[in-house]
Amino acid sequence: MTQLRTVQVLGGGSTGSSAHVRSLAAGLVARGVGVTVCAPAPLEHEYDFLGAGAHFVPVPRRGDPAAVGALRAACGGAHVVHAHGLHAAVRTALALSGQDVPLVVTWHSRAQPGGAHGQVVRLLERRVARTASVVLGTSSELVDRARGRGARDARLAPVAVPPPRHGSPESKARAELGAVERPLLTAVGRLEPGRGYGTLLDAAHEWLGLDPVPLVAIAGEGRERASLQRRIDTEGLPVRLLGRRDDVSDLLAASDLALLPSRWEARSLLAQEALRLGVPLVATRVGGNPELVGSAAEFVPYGDAAALAAAVSGLLADPDRRRRLAAAGRAHAATWPTEDETIAQILSIYDELTAPSRGGRRR
Structure with a gap:
């Protein structure tokens, strides 16, 4: 069975999604998975994805046309690509156009604009929901939203991040x-x-x-x-x-x-x-x-x-x-999912989407 290779894509990088990707990268690497993180360069300085054992590819923030090309190159050879957030997912879907690579998308939050901007956001959500192999929502409301936008497979994935550490009195x-x-x-x-x-x-x-x-x-x-x-x-x-x-x-x-x-x-x-x-x-x-x-x-x-x-x-x-x-x-x-449980859930989804092409399921 070949090594599973994943690409994690961040857009603007909210605190929640960035911390989740850092945790996910470290957990996947520890389980023998190859991980590449694509994100704006400042996020590497803040979250140290390299220190988690991942490769890091700087990708311009949303709105930069160079981002799609950079993502396309970074995703070459990946078994599964996982985008975090709406804008990251839109750009990733464009980068994967024409490639037979499963796309997993996590919705960590939802935009709330009104007027014409709100209509554009709804169109983008529909495009992402219908393009992704699996849409994960961090709350039940987001799962329902993804289903309403046409997701063929939407699941609840309540992410866990490391417990807080404080040292000062x-x-x-x-x-x-x-x-x-x-x-x-x-x-x-x-x-x-x-x-x-x-x-x-x-x-x-x-x-x-x-x-x-x-x-x-x-x-x-x-x-x-x-x-x-x-x-x-x-x-x-x-x-x-x-x-x-x-x-x-x-x-x-x-x-x-x-x-x-x-x-x-x-x-x-x-x-x-x-x-x-x-x-x-x-x-x-x-x-x-x-x-x-x-x-x-x-x-x-x-x-x-x-x-x-x-x-x-x-x-x-x-x-x-x-x-x-x-x-x-x-x-x-104490009842919330642990980091290990979160990583295990994500990894099981990756295996589900990629195992036939890699020669069997992970044990």
Whole structure:
């Protein structure tokens, strides 16, 4: 039986999909699979795919016409190609045109544009869904979406990433933020529309009346940074924009609450890390959040600042409720698929698609 050779393709490289590909590459290589990762060059510096034992081919970000040619060359000789995200899948499908190579696509999230852009996205989703041999969704909602777009084979594949590691003392992290004697509320994610940060700032007005006033720390960068900072400065809100951080686990471990106010999520990394660390989570009841965390979080409607403010205020005033949520979170996190189980599921799909051409199934 010949060695299985795979190509993993990333587009813009969201945190979730990039971490998943790093984990998947390391696990596949350890099982004797040849892995090539195609992604924008900066992602190699951040995720060290070479260190996982994979080959790495830099591919320009989406929109660059050179990307399809680079992908076509990189996919030569592959038994199966796996694209992560819609734009990566579109370019990969073009690169594989005319080649008899199975294409697996994982949908880690979904775009939410309206108008003409939304129509284009739906057309792209249909093209990808109908071209792919298998579409994997990280939440049941994404699986249903793929089926609705015409996927011939759509399956649930709830990806797992390494458990959070934090090394700094919690007191140090709190001291650096100025939250030694006040509650620390942490949110993580790109500063972009749909992340719910406007609602979070609205809620922060209500927390000005608490004693002590909690500090809201937001880790992430994005195009809304300037407008959010103007609001914080103008309105005197107890909010700090921390920018991009490589110590998110330390920040979460030091926090009293984790906040996830976004418009939609599939399988939120913040939610996973918070529950594993035993940090009570307040999240919007949207997308895959209820499926992911079950009853181990406090849910609020998206865009409802009053509900968010009340949920946080109530938890800060109720230490017992926070302890129960922390315990429930750890217990629920223990039910999630492990990295090994995730890799085994993906590998079984690869074998299913390629075994006849390679001389039998993997044992």
